[in-house]
Amino acid sequence: MVTIDVDGRRYQVEAGQNLLQACLSLGLNLPYFCWHPALGSVGACRQCAVTQYMDADDNRGRLAMACMTPVSDGLRISLQNDAEKAFRSGIIETLMSRHPHDCPVCEEGGDCHLQDMTVMSGHHRRRYRGAKRTFHNQQLGPLVRHEMNRCITCFRCVRFYRDYAGGHDLHAMGSRDRTYFGRVEDGNLESPFAGNLVEVCPTGVFTDKPHGESYSRKWDLQSAPAICVHCSLGCNISPGARYGRLKRVQNRYHPDINGYFLCDRGRYGFRFTDPDRRLLQALQRTEEGEETLSTGNALSRLWHRIKQADQHLIGIGSPRASLEANFALRQIVGAKNFYAGVSAVEDEMVRLVLQLMYSGVRSASLREVEQADAILILGEDLIHTAPRMALSVRQAVRNNQRRQAEALHIPLWQDQAVRNLSSIALSPCFITSSYRTGLDEVASGLWRNSPQSQTLVADLIANKINEIPSLSKTHSEGMQTWAIMVADALKQARKPLIIAGCSTQYPALLAAAGRIMTALKSHNPAARSAFVLPECNSLGLALLTDNDHENRLEDAFDAAAQGKNHLILLENDLYQRAAPQQVDQFIGQLGELTLLDYQRQRTFSKADLVLPVTPFSESGGTLINNEGRAQYYFAAQPPAPGTMMSWHWLWESRHEARPVDENALHLLQQCAASDPPLARLTELLKQLDLSTADGRLGYMQLPRKSQRYSGRTAIDAADDVREPALAQDAQSLLSFDMEGVPPTQVRDLQLSRLLPMSWYPGWNSGQSVHKFMQEYSDGRPGSGVLMLQPAADHESDLTTLQPDTEVQQTSDQSLTLVPRHYLFGSDPLSMDSPPVASLAPSSCLMLHPEDAQRRGLNPHDLVRLESSRFHLELPIKTDNTLAPGVAAIPWNLPDQPWLPLPQQVELVVVQRSNLIARDGEEPADG
Amino acid sequence: MLSQLRSLWKVFQHSFTPPDTVQYPEQKPYLAPRYRGRIVLTRDPDGEERCVACNLCAAVCPVDCIALQQGLDENGRWQAEFFRINFSRCIMCGLCEEACPTYAIQLTPDVEMCEYDRQNMVYEKEHLLIAGSGKYPDYNFYRVAGKDVGVKTKGSGDNEQPPEDYRSLLP
Numbered sequence A: 001m002v003t004i005d006v007d008g009r010r011y012q013v014e015a016g017q018n019l020l021q022a023c024l025s026l027g028l029n030l031p032y033f034c035w036h037p038a039l040g041s042v043g044a045c046r047q048c049a050v051t052q053y054m055d056a057d058d059n060r061g062r063l064a065m066a067c068m069t070p071v072s073d074g075l076r077i078s079l080q081n082d083a084e085k086a087f088r089s090g091i092i093e094t095l096m097s098r099h100p101h102d103c104p105v106c107e108e109g110g111d112c113h114l115q116d117m118t119v120m121s122g123h124h125r126r127r128y129r130g131a132k133r134t135f136h137n138q139q140l141g142p143l144v145r146h147e148m149n150r151c152i153t154c155f156r157c158v159r160f161y162r163d164y165a166g167g168h169d170l171h172a173m174g175s176r177d178r179t180y181f182g183r184v185e186d187g188n189l190e191s192p193f194a195g196n197l198v199e200v201c202p203t204g205v206f207t208d209k210p211h212g213e214s215y216s217r218k219w220d221l222q223s224a225p226a227i228c229v230h231c232s233l234g235c236n237i238s239p240g241a242r243y244g245r246l247k248r249v250q251n252r253y254h255p256d257i258n259g260y261f262l263c264d265r266g267r268y269g270f271r272f273t274d275p276d277r278r279l280l281q282a283l284q285r286t287e288e289g290e291e292t293l294s295t296g297n298a299l300s301r302l303w304h305r306i307k308q309a310d311q312h313l314i315g316i317g318s319p320r321a322s323l324e325a326n327f328a329l330r331q332i333v334g335a336k337n338f339y340a341g342v343s344a345v346e347d348e349m350v351r352l353v354l355q356l357m358y359s360g361v362r363s364a365s366l367r368e369v370e371q372a373d374a375i376l377i378l379g380e381d382l383i384h385t386a387p388r389m390a391l392s393v394r395q396a397v398r399n400n401q402r403r404q405a406e407a408l409h410i411p412l413w414q415d416q417a418v419r420n421l422s423s424i425a426l427s428p429c430f431i432t433s434s435y436r437t438g439l440d441e442v443a444s445g446l447w448r449n450s451p452q453s454q455t456l457v458a459d460l461i462a463n464k465i466n467e468i469p470s471l472s473k474t475h476s477e478g479m480q481t482w483a484i485m486v487a488d489a490l491k492q493a494r495k496p497l498i499i500a501g502c503s504t505q506y507p508a509l510l511a512a513a514g515r516i517m518t519a520l521k522s523h524n525p526a527a528r529s530a531f532v533l534p535e536c537n538s539l540g541l542a543l544l545t546d547n548d549h550e551n552r553l554e555d556a557f558d559a560a561a562q563g564k565n566h567l568i569l570l571e572n573d574l575y576q577r578a579a580p581q582q583v584d585q586f587i588g589q590l591g592e593l594t595l596l597d598y599q600r601q602r603t604f605s606k607a608d609l610v611l612p613v614t615p616f617s618e619s620g621g622t623l624i625n626n627e628g629r630a631q632y633y634f635a636a637q638p639p640a641p642g643t644m645m646s647w648h649w650l651w652e653s654r655h656e657a658r659p660v661d662e663n664a665l666h667l668l669q670q671c672a673a674s675d676p677p678l679a680r681l682t683e684l685l686k687q688l689d690l691s692t693a694d695g696r697l698g699y700m701q702l703p704r705k706s707q708r709y710s711g712r713t714a715i716d717a718a719d720d721v722r723e724p725a726l727a728q729d730a731q732s733l734l735s736f737d738m739e740g741v742p743p744t745q746v747r748d749l750q751l752s753r754l755l756p757m758s759w760y761p762g763w764n765s766g767q768s769v770h771k772f773m774q775e776y777s778d779g780r781p782g783s784g785v786l787m788l789q790p791a792a793d794h795e796s797d798l799t800t801l802q803p804d805t806e807v808q809q810t811s812d813q814s815l816t817l818v819p820r821h822y823l824f825g826s827d828p829l830s831m832d833s834p835p836v837a838s839l840a841p842s843s844c845l846m847l848h849p850e851d852a853q854r855r856g857l858n859p860h861d862l863v864r865l866e867s868s869r870f871h872l873e874l875p876i877k878t879d880n881t882l883a884p885g886v887a888a889i890p891w892n893l894p895d896q897p898w899l900p901l902p903q904q905v906e907l908v909v910v911q912r913s914n915l916i917a918r919d920g921e922e923p924a925d926g
Numbered sequence B: 001m002l003s004q005l006r007s008l009w010k011v012f013q014h015s016f017t018p019p020d021t022v023q024y025p026e027q028k029p030y031l032a033p034r035y036r037g038r039i040v041l042t043r044d045p046d047g048e049e050r051c052v053a054c055n056l057c058a059a060v061c062p063v064d065c066i067a068l069q070q071g072l073d074e075n076g077r078w079q080a081e082f083f084r085i086n087f088s089r090c091i092m093c094g095l096c097e098e099a100c101p102t103y104a105i106q107l108t109p110d111v112e113m114c115e116y117d118r119q120n121m122v123y124e125k126e127h128l129l130i131a132g133s134g135k136y137p138d139y140n141f142y143r144v145a146g147k148d149v150g151v152k153t154k155g156s157g158d159n160e161q162p163p164e165d166y167r168s169l170l171p
């Protein structure tokens, strides 16, 4: 802590930061553009000028850029004297001199840092009379719109896109006042984090393209603190809704998880919640046909079914449904009859992760991932399976540089200076995978081979670290040296990190990763592991089914065969979980299939009673992320007419006609009480309980609408000129109102992390987030609760899981078929969102060109995959980033059947492509 | 005493002044062109809708009686997909007109808006849109703005330089 003097007042601030950051965290208003908390300072815009004085007697001082000035004890500055104010308004006037007259038709307007800073600096009339500079724009794909005229040359975009996120296709081009930020030519932005440009750019150069097609101003959005549902990391988001649908998703700061950035799947995947894409009507299907039901009718049918089925009732839960929904279903059908709605292999792998977490392998938050100084990634293509984690790994590999910078006394916020240490090698990062991953370019070592081989090398690494007996005696020399190199790096590191997960569908690899983790843990207590799970609540579902009953999906199939044939299926598509024949047979055995879902997925057409439920945007609930952190998410808008939250349908049907007075929090309470592994939910409840918060809130709720929400008396007037009553959310910390706790009090009440969206008087854009920074400690509302406490008596025996030796024998002709994950494609929810679907790959079989050549195959030939378990016809695509002997198939595309992978397959040509490839040239697609 | 008598006398005098009241509706009083009555949406000199769906009128409206949704035409021009004013709430304050950056929304001297059914006071875009440009005949926002939405090409608007060639490295 150091003391600084600002305009005659003394403040205590954290040492080691720059003056701008210090002033902002004190709540002082100091305009700036080029500084960003995650990107550091470059001193490019000159907007943050202050006057710095030599000592107490100095009364002239000199101008200094706050973002480039380190705080030091006794530093004396002024923000409000004429000299620095005149300088700052001069800067903004020049920046604005040729700014286009666009605000009314600019998607940034009302959410614009440039607008805020202009107002803050007091510039309001253009004196410049010359002509304005213009630029042509570029087409940057379906996600981001480009309007170059609005640029103020702060360089934040390229600093984020290239330096922070490792993108290659966005450049600063040209010279002097022609500097242009764009691609060499039109085309989709390649980085999976391109959407962050929308928030990083302080002006309207990069804006959210899908939002711009049906745009609403920030002040017109009704927002909520929510959790992203598109992967297992649980990034915090702020979805904004208007006119009954979500309009956009923006980042919501969480220091331990997503920080300031989201991935593009999370930002653009939400359109599956659009009312026109969803189930909104309860229906019953009989022999005679389809019949729509009113909510009351649907409820009593459900009640009847539950009553009648009695002993024959089973329920299948879902890893994408909230803890509450799964718990409610389990209560209805009984724990014995509640089955995990995931494939057998996925179930096995998630349980393995749980076992590892219980036995004391500490799982890392993304913030901890960023601190690692040696990383081993086993079988995960993070960009596609846990995208935000990939961004954290990219930061972690620079830790060597940072350490060097610290040794040279360069402050870390001096971004360019630290990056100039580029001769320093990156921190070690090793990746095993069957194909090129998005992080290969920052890796110091790659093991690109089949999953079996990856398992063997992982096992050998564990052996090299701690003499754990190795599974196999015969290792190639290459494998030996690679394993020794990795083991040494991990042993030398201060904070080594192992990342593994479920995307390979290969439990033996995860078990081998577990062996490394256990070995490393005894070697270095600071060692961490991070797991990638398949879906947003995979861990929650596993914890709910964590008992001795047989409750895998296969067991449900058996139960049906034995006559338990009344199924309630919760937010799940069985065709995504098991082979189609198996599911068909199962459904054939069922007497009744009740489906609660919002998506028109494949199982929907087979259900005979369909109850429309709400997606995340209209529900509250709890999800447990990959770290074991339970986080509660709030609805951005009330349920669409005719729909209810899943647990609400189930709960209400229990009481038949009686109205439900319970809310989701009561459900959580019961869940915490009945399930020892979930006992820590009580901590989460404390964070959410209005009655304990009451004293702090003064009986106010946090409003979901902004203070300037417009159109209140006109929105519904077309249907009925009388205004409807406001939707109530009585038990919750949040209301659907415009009034309540003002943003100026949020920080004092320690509710920063529950803010529906970031806004502060004078700070309309997302940059207002610094107004809500506070010393966060776990336990504050909105921080989430870590659920898993390692237990001493949990010893996991990981040596039993061996690589599949049967699969290992590769005949000359057979290939190992592995699943390949896609950021846009492998998540069925976001595939219902047009911007994401438009970027997804089509179904194909990827082969190494040599493998194709050896079999006389050409790209686009149609082949049949033959294995002991399935047949499938697919066109070929050659890809030289695949390991030889490995074939890959895009995982989990909506139109593709579920496949048991990895699997040995043979290829049979069905049809030759008539697109003849000339030497070394790939025929164009289509 | 004297002042009371004077007051009585004044009142008495008023019995002989000609009345201000006119026989409405047969006779109509004069309302200035800037009088604040029924709201219209106007068109620009090219005959296109002026409103760019910027939402500023809705934001400024003290009774929140304007609701609209932006949409894009094939050239990327911002337009209101729907535009609704609930006149049963409107207080004819004119703030929307003042906030409008395009002169699209204007108040007119028409005040005869009585209805038996309150629902009829809800006006949609087709009821609000007129054929002409109202009080500001010459202004076309998209000639002044930087965006190219089919009204002018980049660099050919009012007070604009031709587009820069960012491939040039000349000083």
Ligand code: SF4
Binding pocket: A099, A100, A101, A102, A103, A104, A106, A107, A108, A109, A110, A112, A113, A114, A115, A150, A202, A203, A204, A205
């Ligand atoms: S970038 Fe900001 S200041 Fe510029 S036109 Fe857009 S809203 Fe206005």
Ligand code: SF4
Binding pocket: A150, A151, A152, A153, A154, A155, A156, A157, A158, A181, A200, A201, A202, A203, A205, A206
């Ligand atoms: S495009 Fe945006 S972020 Fe990039 S330099 Fe211009 S204003 Fe800054």
Ligand code: SF4
Binding pocket: B057, B060, B061, B062, B063, B064, B065, B066, B085, B089, B090, B091, B092, B093, B094, B095, B096, B097
């Ligand atoms: S005149 Fe006033 S009350 Fe009526 S719509 Fe305009 S701003 Fe609203």
Ligand code: SF4
Binding pocket: A104, B050, B051, B052, B053, B054, B055, B056, B057, B058, B068, B096, B099, B100, B101, B102, B103, B104, B105
């Ligand atoms: S302020 Fe003018 S341009 Fe903007 S939405 Fe209202 S009428 Fe349309």
Ligand code: FES
Binding pocket: A020, A031, A032, A033, A034, A035, A042, A043, A044, A045, A046, A047, A048, A049, A065, A066, A067, A068
């Ligand atoms: S923020 Fe300090 S110079 Fe740009």
